[in-house]
Amino acid sequence: MFVDATLTRGAKLSHVLSLFPVLASVPATFTHRNIAVDRAITLLRGLARGLFSVARLCFTLNLLLTCVEVATASITVSFVSLLIH
Numbered sequence: 494m495f496v497d498a499t500l501t502r503g504a505k506l507s508h509v510l511s512l513f514p515v516l517a518s519v520p521a522t523f524t525h526r527n528i529a530v531d532r533a534i535t536l537l538r539g540l541a542r543g544l545f546s547v548a549r550l551c552f553t554l555n556l557l558l559t560c561v562e563v564a565t566a567s568i569t570v571s572f573v574s575l576l577i578h
Contacts, residue, residue, distance in 0.1 A: 513544050513548075516540065516544065517537060517540050517541075517544070520536060520540070521533045521536055521537050521540075524536050546574070546577065546578070549577070550570055550573075550574050553570050553573060554566055554567070554570045557569055557570060
């Protein structure tokens with residue numbers, strides 16, 4: 494998947510995508526080992542929602558930065574994120 498993303502979307506996108514599995518596997522492993530399986534499942538579900546939101550935020554910011562200033566794009570993305578949640 495990541496190799497295909499590199500070939501079709503470039504190295505920057507695949508670098509961002511490769512971060513998500515690492516962010517999910519480390520806390521899930523420790524939660525599973527130290528607490529319980531059901532807590533690890535809850536953690537992964539929450540992480541999936543949260544990381545999807547972060548990806549959406551970064552994508553929106555990337556689109557806005559091509560046509561407006563940094564401050565305006567940041568404020569707009571913040572308001573959009575608050576509306577989504």
